[in-house]
Amino acid sequence: MSMEYVEFFEELKKEDVDIAGGKGANLGELTQAGIPVPPGFVITSATYQKFMDETGITQEIMDILDALDVNNNKELQESARKIKKIIKETEIPDEIRSLIIEAYNALCHRIGKENTFVAVRSSATAEDLPEASFAGQQDTYLNVKGPEDLMKYVRKCWVSLFGARAIFYREENNFDHSKVYIAVVVQEMVDAEKAGVMFTVHPSTGEEKILIEGAWGLGEGVVSGTVTPDTYWLDKATGKILEQQVSEKKTMFQKKTENGQTVQVPVPDDLKNKRVLDAEELAQLAELGKKIQEHYQFPQDTEWAIENGKIFMLQSRPVTTLDMSAAEGEAVHEGERTVITKGLGASPGMASGTVKIINSTDELDKVQEGDILVTVMTTPDMVPAMKRANGIITDEGGVTCHAAIVSRELGIPCVVGTGEATSILPENSQVTLDGNKGIVWEGKLVETDKKQETAEEQPVAVLQAPLTVTEVKVNVSMSEAAKKAAATGADGVGLLRTEHMMLTTGVHPKKYIQEGNEAELIRVLVENILKVADTFYPKPVWYRTLDAPTDEFQSLDGGEDEPYEHNPMLGWRGIRRELDEPEILLAEFKAIKKLHEQGYTNIGIMLPLVQHPDELKEAKKIARMAGLKPQKNIEFGIMVETPAAAMTIEDFIAEGLDFVSFGTNDLTQYTLAIDRNNENVADLYAESHPAVLKLIERVIIECNKAGVKTSICGQAGSIPTIVEKLVELGITSVSANTDAVATVRETVARVEKKLLLKAARKLMQE
Numbered sequence: 026m027s028m029e030y031v032e033f034f035e036e037l038k039k040e041d042v043d044i045a046g047g048k049g050a051n052l053g054e055l056t057q058a059g060i061p062v063p064p065g066f067v068i069t070s071a072t073y074q075k076f077m078d079e080t081g082i083t084q085e086i087m088d089i090l091d092a093l094d095v096n097n098n099k100e101l102q103e104s105a106r107k108i109k110k111i112i113k114e115t116e117i118p119d120e121i122r123s124l125i126i127e128a129y130n131a132l133c134h135r136i137g138k139e140n141t142f143v144a145v146r147s148s149a150t151a152e153d154l155p156e157a158s159f160a161g162q163q164d165t166y167l168n169v170k171g172p173e174d175l176m177k178y179v180r181k182c183w184v185s186l187f188g189a190r191a192i193f194y195r196e197e198n199n200f201d202h203s204k205v206y207i208a209v210v211v212q213e214m215v216d217a218e219k220a221g222v223m224f225t226v227h228p229s230t231g232e233e234k235i236l237i238e239g240a241w242g243l244g245e246g247v248v249s250g251t252v253t254p255d256t257y258w259l260d261k262a263t264g265k266i267l268e269q270q271v272s273e274k275k276t277m278f279q280k281k282t283e284n285g286q287t288v289q290v291p292v293p294d295d296l297k298n299k300r301v302l303d304a305e306e307l308a309q310l311a312e313l314g315k316k317i318q319e320h321y322q323f324p325q326d327t328e329w330a331i332e333n334g335k336i337f338m339l340q341s342r343p344v345t346t347l348d349m350s351a352a353e354g355e356a357v358h359e360g361e362r363t364v365i366t367k368g369l370g371a372s373p374g375m376a377s378g379t380v381k382i383i384n385s386t387d388e389l390d391k392v393q394e395g396d397i398l399v400t401v402m403t404t405p406d407m408v409p410a411m412k413r414a415n416g417i418i419t420d421e422g423g424v425t426c427h428a429a430i431v432s433r434e435l436g437i438p439c440v441v442g443t444g445e446a447t448s449i450l451p452e453n454s455q456v457t458l459d460g461n462k463g464i465v466w467e468g469k470l471v472e473t474d475k476k477q478e479t480a481e482e483q484p485v486a487v488l489q490a491p492l493t494v495t496e497v498k499v500n501v502s503m504s505e506a507a508k509k510a511a512a513t514g515a516d517g518v519g520l521l522r523t524e525h526m527m528l529t530t531g532v533h534p535k536k537y538i539q540e541g542n543e544a545e546l547i548r549v550l551v552e553n554i555l556k557v558a559d560t561f562y563p564k565p566v567w568y569r570t571l572d573a574p575t576d577e578f579q580s581l582d583g584g585e586d587e588p589y590e591h592n593p594m595l596g597w598r599g600i601r602r603e604l605d606e607p608e609i610l611l612a613e614f615k616a617i618k619k620l621h622e623q624g625y626t627n628i629g630i631m632l633p634l635v636q637h638p639d640e641l642k643e644a645k646k647i648a649r650m651a652g653l654k655p656q657k658n659i660e661f662g663i664m665v666e667t668p669a670a671a672m673t674i675e676d677f678i679a680e681g682l683d684f685v686s687f688g689t690n691d692l693t694q695y696t697l698a699i700d701r702n703n704e705n706v707a708d709l710y711a712e713s714h715p716a717v718l719k720l721i722e723r724v725i726i727e728c729n730k731a732g733v734k735t736s737i738c739g740q741a742g743s744i745p746t747i748v749e750k751l752v753e754l755g756i757t758s759v760s761a762n763t764d765a766v767a768t769v770r771e772t773v774a775r776v777e778k779k780l781l782l783k784a785a786r787k788l789m790q791e
């Protein structure tokens with residue numbers, strides 16, 4: 026067998042992305058590290074290339090693409106259809122067919138099961154292309170059985186390279202279609218007799234303890250929280266069992282053998298109260314846990330399964346629930362610590378570096394890789410310098426200001442609202458900031474390594490997020506941060522902010538319109554929204570129309586005529602401004618219409634700062650002018666950010682909308698009369714104030730009655746104690762910041778379980 030066309034996991038390393046794609050290379054890396062992942066092989070990009078070249082269809086396909094205008098949707102769809110037909114109808118040369126079938130038979134032979142069930146997944150070979158546009162996350166086929174089925178799905182993976190969206194994406198981003206290849210991963214599906222999860226450290230404190238949870242059958246039961254698993258705590262150093270709790274396991278998930286579908290069945294009586302893992306199995310799992318952590322150099326949250334007594338690791342990803350200041354292993358230097366200033370912890374983590382004070386955007390070049398950026402308040406044009414910085418400190422702002430939002434999304438520690446940093450921190454001095462506690466110390470106290478792998482770069486075996494009924498989404502403000510946000514496994518984007526993408530052009534959106542250059546404005550929007558919609562496809566992405574206060578426009582080219590406002594937060598912003606300047610809103614809707622036509626129907630629209638149903642009505646009219654059909658072919662909703670909207674939500678429901686999302690950053694400031702950017706009153710700013718919660722409660726009740734979805738995308742959606750209340754009230758989804766998704770998901774799962782238990786107990790008493 027040629028080693029080049031089909032490679033078993035044992036033969037691949039993480040550098041083999043070119044031939045095996047990202048997924049295939051990672052599985053190879055894990056296998057080689059001695060971690061038992063379910064066995065399998067990769068049909069390499071060379072096989073795809075050979076198929077295309079030997080059959081002579083490459084040229085035929087390139088000719089179709091050369092003649093195509095991707096902006097003509099009909100033509101695009103037609104070309105995609107033609108290419109699909111060509112790939113589907115071209116006979117796969119015998120040599121390739123035999124190579125693939127031989128590998129499948131070898132796999133079956135190795136695991137001792139004839140015609141075993143496998144998962145077939147497309148594996149992207151160009152790392153800078155998001156997975157979705159490359160082939161589509163949807164191109165994972167589970168429970169594939171037998172050579173004929175296998176060939177069918179391999180071909181489907183190849184075809185997926187030429188879906189309409191994929192073609193459009195490559196054109197928009199100038200990728201050469203003929204240089205993009207695809208690999209296909211074929212992996213055994215484990216039919217577990219027991220399965221569960223394992224954390225290689227205490228998931229919240231980071232202590233050196235291993236936590237293992239296990240139940241009977243496939244892992245779905247434990248991961249989704251349907252089954253209460255046995256719990257075991259082990260000492261990491263000695264392997265000693267510290268604590269164990271055997272629970273009653275009533276149901277389990279099993280694979281129905283004929284078609285491989287999963288079913289939930291009762292646990293046989295003799296197993297219900299039986300301990301799932303014996304001492305030997307616990308010891309083996311703990312050893313594996315240590316090995317995986319050592320391999321990734323970071324605590325891991327894993328999923329495991331045992332089939333016929335053999336352990337398999339199905340997934341591994343970094344533990345994201347830890348207090349990062351302790352978990353990143355940053356050695357805090359002992360000795361005297363002098364606090365220089367204090368503010369609000371706005372983005373978690375500790376960072377040391379050289380102070381660079383930025384008084385105007387001309388000075389941004391001063392900030393070098395690893396410095397600490399200190400400024401009065403950040404603006405969108407500071408983002409490139411913010412990315413270079415190790416940490417950020419501001420004079421002004423609360424936890425929902427620009428600096429806070431952007432830092433959290435970039436994963437950079439940040440302290441806001443010190444009131445004095447720019448005047449008291451000496452330029453070029455060394456400082457350390459704690460983004461949890463909001464403290465700035467003198468001197469260099471930690472070794473921060475910004476180059477540490479982000480969640481997105483960490484290899485994983487199979488990505489699967491724990492299931493919750495209440496969806497857990499993520500907020501995105503910068504399209505370049507979409508991949509990192511998606512790596513959280515979030516169920517979609519509950520807030521895609523427009524301000525960043527529009528304001529970083531440096532040109533006032535109105536200027537484009539005045540100069541007759543609406544097309545350029547639309548192009549910028551399409552380019553940015555596309556990155557997010559594509560990365561998350563087919564999960565929903567709610568695009569929020571422009572909502573920048575007037576002070577943020579002033580420094581832009583064309584922003585000279587921006588009015589000066591005493592209270593920009595209460596001024597000309599959000600939907601009220603957009604309805605006064607409908608050309609910008611129309612351009613936004615046209616951009617979305619264009620993306621919808623290219624297949625990105627996962628994009629929905631959300632209006633900010635509404636206070637009267639007429640605003641919703643007007644905006645819908647403008648959307649119709651752009652060719653969109655609100656509530657018919659596109660999800661349309663509003664943010665509830667004003668007490669007015671909350672108090673009259675019934676009238677908005679009567680006007681018609683698909684969803685509402687609580688913008689608690691604004692709702693809190695308007696309910697409590699606290700300017701969210703004013704550090705002098707920041708201590709009174711509380712989303713948990715009963716008045717805010719009452720407003721939220723009434724909206725959820727009314728919306729649930731009317732079948733309108735509810736969500737939250739303000740900072741309160743990242744605060745576990747508030748999320749708990751919202752889930753109890755019956756909210757449909759919660760959208761958190763990238764850094765908070767994992768914690769929020771855990772909170773949601775726990776509350777859902779608590780509610781189920783409460784209901785069950787109540788039933789039992791009746």
Ligand code: PEP
Nearest residue numbers: 688689690691738739740
């Ligand atoms: C909010 O107000 O809660 C919100 C999410 O919008 P922004 O922070 O962009 O005003």
Ligand code: MG
Nearest residue numbers: 666688690691
């Ligand atoms: Mg808001």
